[in-house]
Amino acid sequence: MPDKNNRIGIARWRAVQRLELDFWSRWTTLLPYRDLDLPKYWREEVAQFGTTWERFRGLRVLDVGCGPVGLIHYIEDAAERIRIDPLLPQYDQKLPLQGPQLSISAVAESLPLAARSIDLAICFNALDHMFDPEAALDEIARVLRAGGTALFMIHTFPPWLRPLFWMDRIHPYHYTAEAFAATVSRRFRIEERKTVRRHFDVPPRNWLTPSCWKYLAAGMVLASTYIRASHAD
Ligand SMILES: C[S@@+](CC[C@H](N)C(=O)[O-])C[C@H]1O[C@@H](n2cnc3c(N)ncnc32)[C@H](O)[C@@H]1O
Incomplete structure (x- = not known):
């Protein structure tokens, strides 16, 4: 579990961001994502937080680490949508999605937003x-209004996999579901928490294709942990 003493360096983070950009430049060609119906996908993911699409209606919503096709692009009922990601300029060169009123290329560790100005914050798989991550959570807690909602999801791992974490280059940090919940609960009141096995859609006819083996292996150990939380005070 990361803390202030074992934080990664900026060079490692930049390397991770290069992998991220590479992934998003070709994700629609990768088997598990090829036929992904994004509006349907996001509706199902919102349900995993034990809430509905109605929750966004009329709110000022922030998505931190939104990516090129993140949830923020699909919640049309929100009063105001703000998306933040350091790679937004690169994403928008390829796929400029319409919707959010405010697009900011920035990092979560230093959010350029006023304290208590956000009704609902999303930080999904970011x-x-x-x-x-600790500084990012502090910042999300700072900008969220009292009583506001935060939706967090990350991929979580069983503790016995720890010796192999170094092989997973795109995640600079790895959490178990318990460690993640403990980290969030230091700033937020957890209302709902759920961990489900991460499923990759690989049809049986592709099981012998070497490029698909990593998805089959990941499907055996990887989980998604969803936390719906409110501001702690
Ligand atoms: C796996 S993607 C998830 C994107 C999106 N939330 C989704 O689920 O489709 C992770 C995103 O986190 C962003 N990210 C990485 N470091 C960040 C930071 N320090 N502050 C904000 N976003 C960051 C990356 O640029 C990337 O777009």
Whole structure:
């Protein structure tokens, strides 16, 4: 579990971001994502937080680490949508999605937003890609209004896999579901927490294709942990 003493360096984070950009430049060609219906995918992911699409209606919503096709692009009922990601300029060169009123190329560790100005914050599959997840959580807690909601998801791993974490280059940090919940609960009140096995859609006819083996292996050990939380005070 990362803490202030074993944070990654900026060079390692930049290397991770290069891998991230490479992934997003070809993700639609990769088997598990090829036929992904994004609006349907996001509706199903929101349900995993034990909530519905209605929750966004009329709110000022922030998505931190939104990626090129993140949830923020699909929640049309929000009063205001803000998306933040350090790679936004590169993403928008390829796929400029319409929707959010405010697009900011910045890092979560230093959010350029006023304190208590956000009704609902999303940080989906991004915290464990950042260079300082603890600082990012502090910042999300700072900008969220009292009583506001935060939706967090990361991929979590069983503790016995620890010796192999170094092989997973795109995640600079690895959490177990318990460690992740403990980290979030230092700043937020957890309302709902759920861990489900991560499923990759690889049809049986592709099981012998070497490029698919990593998805089959990951499907055996990787989970997604969803946390819906509110501001702690
Ligand atoms: C796996 S992608 C997830 C994107 C999106 N949330 C989704 O689920 O489709 C992780 C994202 O986190 C962003 N990210 C990495 N470090 C960050 C940081 N320090 N602050 C904010 N975003 C960051 C990356 O640029 C990338 O777009």
